[in-house]
Amino acid sequence: MYTLDELQSIVKKCHRCPLSKARTNVVFGEGSEKATIMFIGEGPGYNEDKMGRPFVGRAGELLDRMIEAIGFKREDVYIANVVKCRPPNNRDPLEEESEICIEFLRWQVKIVDPDIIVCLGRIAAKSIIHKDFRITQNRGIWYNKGKFNIMATYHPAALLRDESKKRDAWEDFKSIKRKYEELNEDMKG
Numbered sequence: 001m002y003t004l005d006e007l008q009s010i011v012k013k014c015h016r017c018p019l020s021k022a023r024t025n026v027v028f029g030e031g032s033e034k035a036t037i038m039f040i041g042e043g044p045g046y047n048e049d050k051m052g053r054p055f056v057g058r059a060g061e062l063l064d065r066m067i068e069a070i071g072f073k074r075e076d077v078y079i080a081n082v083v084k085c086r087p088p089n090n091r092d093p094l095e096e097e098s099e100i101c102i103e104f105l106r107w108q109v110k111i112v113d114p115d116i117i118v119c120l121g122r123i124a125a126k127s128i129i130h131k132d133f134r135i136t137q138n139r140g141i142w143y144n145k146g147k148f149n150i151m152a153t154y155h156p157a158a159l160l161r162d163e164s165k166k167r168d169a170w171e172d173f174k175s176i177k178r179k180y181e182e183l184n185e186d187m188k189g
């Protein structure tokens, strides 16, 4: 089993798929190694690629505010993406790119070992929950895979493009908080 630091040094040197060619930085992911909640997006955008950190542009600021609105801080959770290098012109990652890179995400999940996984947007949900996932119809539903409680909600960038989605996203975030409390109660027995 790797530590997150060991895994990060492996991923930083990765050239397993063509996305390595145009990247400025590998965006490994960040947050608490002991996080109960892990948020997963599809891949780095322009700002993330420049800074080497996930969710740092306007969408990232919105994600931070939503995390804070349910009582957590960004440092309490873990934030990562399915692909660690920016797809050119912000296109969706190709299936083959996601399939190669997701091995690193699996390691991150193994190391952090969260109880709750939240997919941000369609691409992450398709890679993690099931390939026919429809974000408008299936968001907000809890799925169980092994010990993990998994849900998908809108990507914060989609909320910036379409304000009308914010109400549903807020319901999803409240549901994340309830799930967290439920799991905590169970642990207290």
Ligand code: SF4
Binding pocket: 011, 014, 015, 016, 017, 018, 019, 020, 026, 083, 084, 085, 097, 100, 101
């Ligand atoms: S996207 Fe993932 S698999 Fe492709 S080069 Fe980057 S780290 Fe490697």
